[in-house]
Amino acid sequence: MNDDGAATRLPAFAVREITAIAAVLAVVLLSLSGRYGYHRDELYFLAAGRHPAWGYVDQPPLTPMLARVSTTVFGDSVVGLRVVALLLAIATVFVAALITRELGGGRGPQILTSAAVATSSMVMVAGHMLGTPSTDILVWALVGLLTIRLLRTQEPRWYAVIGLVVGIGFLNKFLVVLLAVALLASIALLGPRRVLLSWWLAAGIAIAALVAAPTLIWQATHDWPQLTVAQGISDDDGAENRIMFIPSQFILLAPPYALLWIAGIWRMLRDPDVRWSRSIPVAYGLLVVVMLATGGKPYYVIGLLIVLLAAGAQPVLQWCTERGMTSILVTVIVVSAVLNAVVTLPVLPRTEVNTVNGINREQGEQIGWPQMVDTVAEVWESIPESDRSTAVIFTQNYGQAGAVDRYGPDHGLPQAYSGHMSYADWGPPDDGMTGPVILVRFPDRAAIEDSFVDCRSVARVDNGYGVDNTEQGTVVAVCSGPRGPWSKVWPDLRHYY
Structure with a gap:
């Protein structure tokens, strides 16, 4: 045990079960990836990949680079483009399960987490179509995992790895800086503050800045066009984003999964065994406030919501098991998987897409x-x-x-x-x-x-x-x-x- 009572020995990782869940997700995504066609953003990423640069007016370079790599390695087709998105979604499933393990969750909670994440709508969307969320969700979840590891072990060398991941995330989307700032602010507010008193923190910041430097320089030498684009998005969609932000938090994974991440918030704030991680839900709250103030899109914080979901798997599974309701829990996941697949994946015939287009217009934009x-x-x-x-x-x-x-x-x-x-x-x-x-x-x-x-x-x-x-x-x-x-x-x- 460390000074805050955090366990140093972790449960075994349920690698076989989680691999099986990830494999099912991969088969579903791969079998459906070419059924409709490209999304408009994917066509743009393909074009940007043919014009390599350290930045573009509306985005950093990573997603266009991934588009070029994926089509080069796996073929210049819709399926070939989307293989890398599939791999990122699979990685997200594993990272989420590792978060549950990091918080003391054994085989059952790890399986619940991986099943819920694999069947969540945003992970399905991000794994089906290549876009900035494909990488962003994984990066946020990975930063969450590493931060929890830092807080649990109080080993400051983890700052170097966190800095590397934040820097890579910055090459995909600048919003990862807000995540890092929110986490540092919440740790400073709630502790354990001793993890801030290390030169490794400065080293992590330096590593992140070094990795991000090329795209920062590109933006600076081009008069920061991405800020202009961001302001335009806020002006055009800000009011709608503010209205829909809170309701969307309950929808973008799956409505029943809100029970998991709400339980995760409660557990991190109240459970003495993991109260050392309470800065995570506080950081989520800070980010919600920032997004509401700036008109950010509801899915921007989904990666951190997955971290909270992973934290809530253990108490939810325990509660269901004690009441003999595990079969109901399994049914909820299966029903959520089917409904999310219909809404987010090209399951329906093209002539029936208008049925779900009102919920998810990205379906129709592939046709x-x-x-x-x-x-x-x-x-x-x-x-x-x-x-x-x-x-x-x-x-x-x-x-x-x-x-x-x-x-x-x-x-x-x-x-x-x-x-x-x-x-x-x-x-x-x-x-x-x-x-x-x-x-x-x-x-x-x-x-x-x-x-x-x-x-x-x-x-x-x-x-x-x-x-x-x-x-x-x-x-x-x-x-x-x-x-x-x-x-x-x-x-x-x-x-x-």
């Missing part, structure tokens, strides 16, 4: 990209061959441009250009590309045509399945050319939202 490019290709074919050498395909957002870049070569299409996010940095077209311009825009964004000359709508996108997604009804117009040289009009075409 219709080949059809959109087919429409663009038909318009391209209508342009006289003699004019194609100076023609440009310009799209309103990065998903449309990414789709043209992914599927367009099969139709003989040139690369697409867009002013959206970092696509703006990969343009403009040469001033000699005087037109015509194939303009791909949303139906309610006709104002973009003011930057072009003599535009006429010639086609509308139909995904063929009746799915009500963002691209359904997208207008394809043909314009004579840009309203001036591309180098002059390009700054007006850049946008972040």
Whole structure:
């Protein structure tokens, strides 16, 4: 025992059972990964991976790098892209079980934790589609595990590992800094404060800063564009995020799993055996306040919610076992798994996706990209061959441009250009590309045509399945050319939202 009464000997790790649960998750994700298609963000990550940099206007470099690595190793396909997301989800399941073990939970609680995490909606989403949450959830859970290990053992050398993980997380999303600050603040407030009195803390901060330095330098030399993007997100969605933040905490894993993380909060705050970890739920509370103040998205703190869930597995399982309710607990997990899979994974036929689209619109956003490019290709074919050498395909957002870049070569299409996010940095077209311009825009964004000359709508996108997604009804117009040289009009075409 250490000075705070934390046990130094841990239960055995239920490696076989947790491996079996992770394997089932892997089989489900892999078998469904190619059933619909790319998400718009994935198309953007593919494009960004082809333009390697230490930063982009809206994100650090890690996720585009992972997209490039995954498609290089596992194949340039939807399935190949998503293998790395699957692996990150599996790692999250193992980390969550290790957190339960770190807090004294034996085989049963570890199995409960891994089953709940593997069947939670956010982990399914993050494991199905490659995005910044795929890495972010794992990083937050891993920082939580390492912090608990630090608090339990009071061995300050763990700061070096925590610093490394925070630095890597920073290369994926800057929000991990808020996690680190919240944890340090809560430890300073509640203790054990002695873990702060070590030069290893400074070493950990230095390691994190060193790993994060390249993307920090990139942002600084480009006038911190990510802050502009973050402000825009807050301005556009901040009110809705604030309204939905607290309710979403009870939904994003699964409503019944709220009992687990609430029990985890109670246990860390009240149970003498693990009260040394009480700074973890306090850090979660601090982060909730920050997110409400800034209009952050509800899923930003899911990684820490998983840490609390892992802490609550032991008392919940004990309570159910004492009352002969373990079969009910198993039923709840099975029902949650099925419902979460239907809502988050491509289980339904494409024609039925509207059934769940109101709950999870990301389902519908994976449908219709080949059809959109087919429409663009038909318009391209209508342009006289003699004019194609100076023609440009310009799209309103990065998903449309990414789709043209992914599927367009099969139709003989040139690369697409867009002013959206970092696509703006990969343009403009040469001033000699005087037109015509194939303009791909949303139906309610006709104002973009003011930057072009003599535009006429010639086609509308139909995904063929009746799915009500963002691209359904997208207008394809043909314009004579840009309203001036591309180098002059390009700054007006850049946008972040």
